[in-house]
Amino acid sequence: MESVMHSEVDFNQNGKHCGYIRLPHSVHRSAYGWIPLPVASIKNGSGPKVVLSAGVHGDEYEGQIILNQLIRQLESEQISGQIIILPMANFPAAQAGLRTSPLDDLNLNRVFPGKAQGTPTEMIAHYMETVLMEEADYYIDIHSGGSSLEYLPVALYGESEWPDTQQRQQLVLDSLSLPYALDLSKDRAGWYTTSAAQRNGACAVTVELGGNGQVNSEHVVMFQESLRRVLSAVGCLNEKVAASEVETRYVTSSPELRVYAYADGLFEPLVKLGDEVAMGDLLAYLHDPSTPGSDPVAVLAGADGMVISYRVLAQVRRGDCLFELVA
Numbered sequence: 001m002e003s004v005m006h007s008e009v010d011f012n013q014n015g016k017h018c019g020y021i022r023l024p025h026s027v028h029r030s031a032y033g034w035i036p037l038p039v040a041s042i043k044n045g046s047g048p049k050v051v052l053s054a055g056v057h058g059d060e061y062e063g064q065i066i067l068n069q070l071i072r073q074l075e076s077e078q079i080s081g082q083i084i085i086l087p088m089a090n091f092p093a094a095q096a097g098l099r100t101s102p103l104d105d106l107n108l109n110r111v112f113p114g115k116a117q118g119t120p121t122e123m124i125a126h127y128m129e130t131v132l133m134e135e136a137d138y139y140i141d142i143h144s145g146g147s148s149l150e151y152l153p154v155a156l157y158g159e160s161e162w163p164d165t166q167q168r169q170q171l172v173l174d175s176l177s178l179p180y181a182l183d184l185s186k187d188r189a190g191w192y193t194t195s196a197a198q199r200n201g202a203c204a205v206t207v208e209l210g211g212n213g214q215v216n217s218e219h220v221v222m223f224q225e226s227l228r229r230v231l232s233a234v235g236c237l238n239e240k241v242a243a244s245e246v247e248t249r250y251v252t253s254s255p256e257l258r259v260y261a262y263a264d265g266l267f268e269p270l271v272k273l274g275d276e277v278a279m280g281d282l283l284a285y286l287h288d289p290s291t292p293g294s295d296p297v298a299v300l301a302g303a304d305g306m307v308i309s310y311r312v313l314a315q316v317r318r319g320d321c322l323f324e325l326v327a
């Protein structure tokens with residue numbers, strides 16, 4: 001089924017064009033209205049097609065700023081090929097500053113391939129996969145820890161069935177030069193933005209930068225440079241960008257490296273981002289002041305690893321992720 005969404009920006013035209021993708025939304029206060037998804041297309045003849053997105057989770061702000069700056073700074077004469085930029089991919093969620101959309105409570109990064117005539121979030125996913133990512137060569141989705149987590153800068157990548165993507169992926173990871181790169185090949189859920197891009201044959205990478213509901217300027221500056229380095233390396237940006245001195249450490253994840261709360265309570269972390277921990281180490285306490293004088297619950301590491309992200313909110317419930325370790 002074809003999307004009922006419609007772009008004001010003509011993606012076939014050369015030049016830099018900014019505007020909105022219209023997401024039909026008929027509600028009480030606006031019978032024939034649409035939701036405006038901001039978009040930019042920068043195109044100059046032939047060359048690679050690169051799709052960039054941020055705001056897939058509306059409470060992750062670093063990427064929204066980085067992509068808006070990129071739109072402002074880049075002119076079509078500086079590139080070969082095409083860059084399609086979605087700075088606030090799930091616009092209703094980004095407008096509300098929420099991870100999920102307030103319109104349907106859905107997480108855009110868990111609904112691909114979406115539905116042509118579904119809820120707003122499902123329709124955005126369907127449009128991204130069938131229109132924006134069509135024939136894309138490269139896709140980068142910029143995330144962060146959002147409201148509940150904080151991350152060290154890391155590129156998340158996975159294998160694709162397409163033969164040459166591994167080579168292109170290495171080029172992208174080398175050019176990004178983030179401190180960490182995490183192999184997520186084992187996660188085959190297929191409902192992520194990157195799954196959609198891979199189904200289109202693109203080399204797809206997600207990045208995590210900071211979080212905590214804030215904007216870390218160091219991360220913004222660093223990643224603007226990373227992005228320019230990638231665009232240059234893949235032959236899209238017609239200028240050389242200096243190599244980075246950052247050496248990427250390749251790490252892996254596994255279910256036992258995620259540390260979850262098994263009790264409700266107040267979370268007191270005892271380790272910091274970047275700390276190396278060993279199996280059995282005390283990582284945090286969960287306090288329960290509702291039971292006066294009760295002992296705190298000790299949270300222990302289930303495996304050896306390094307803390308790459310941790311929860312920044314003190315209130316936790318059983319099942320919340322407290323730490324993500326990598327090995």
Ligand SMILES: [Zn+2]
Binds near residue numbers: 056057060143144146
């Ligand atoms: Zn995210």
